[in-house]
Amino acid sequence: MSTRVNVGSKNPVKIRATENVLGRILGSVHVRGVEVDSGVPDQPVGMELTIRGAVNRAKNAFMDCDLSVGIESGLHRAPETITGFIDLQWCAIYDGSRITIGVSAGFEYPPSVIRDVLAGREVGEVMDELTGVDELGKKRGAVSFLSHGLLDRTGNTEQCVLMAMIPRMNPSLYGID
Template identity: 70%
Template sequence: MVASKNPVKLKATQNILGKIYPKTDVKAKHVDSGVPDQPIGLDITIQGAINRAKNAFSDEFDLSVGIESGLLEVPHSLTGYLDLQWCAIYDGEKTTLGVSAGFEYPPMVIKKVLEGIEVGDVMDEVTGVNKLGQKKGAVSHLSKGLLDRTGNTEQCVLMAMIPRMNERVYF
């Protein structure tokens, strides 16, 4: 169960889990993250992913997947922040975590976010694409199409699955 109706998060999870478990059935439902819509900071972003995964879990599914994007303070970066996606995968007992590659938004985007506007809203305005984060994503726009949001999200899902793919050495 993917703890979001965002089509990018669902597709990324289907892509990765489908390779690991070929007969997997991935569903999605809206789940509250319990954190602000625009998480800023490591702890709050990870907590949002964990909250999503735990809030989506039921005995009907083996795993629940929570994905949360957030801005993390990074010294020596141009703006002081990088965007990272965190994935929490929960099985009713244990949670495994993974993170995507991070990227930096333009300074004007960070300025507006720190004024209280969500990254998605700013990037929709910058690109002229409505709901960019549910399509190719800001990372696609900024990387000139070399990486889209689905691929970026697949990274965090795969990283969260590594302990589960190697249970003998992790658990």
């Protein structure tokens, strides 16, 4: 039987990344995106706020499924960086009782992007203007543009989904069996 998974977003990158990772781990999965409220600003800044958004998405998407997934990207203060901020994607996976959390590799946006975001704009909007690609975040993502195609947003998002699955893949090590 197929594991039913809801992703707390209609973003095709988040859905595809979840399907790719959970398909490899669980075998047969049926993944669908559901629009939910993250309960945080559209552009979260800070680890706690970003994780809260991922957890809220996962919990709010838990309906008629076995697992729900919440993925939230946010800017995090990072000393010794050019801009003072790193972008990280957090994933929360919920089974109706337990949350597990994972994070992706982080990267730094150009200073002009950070300036605009701190002035109240969303990263996606600013990056769309910078690249000339409409809805870049629902396609290859800023990380693909900035890494010259060496890593796309799906791959970056897969990282946080996989990291959130580690305790579930090793339940006896985490005392959750």
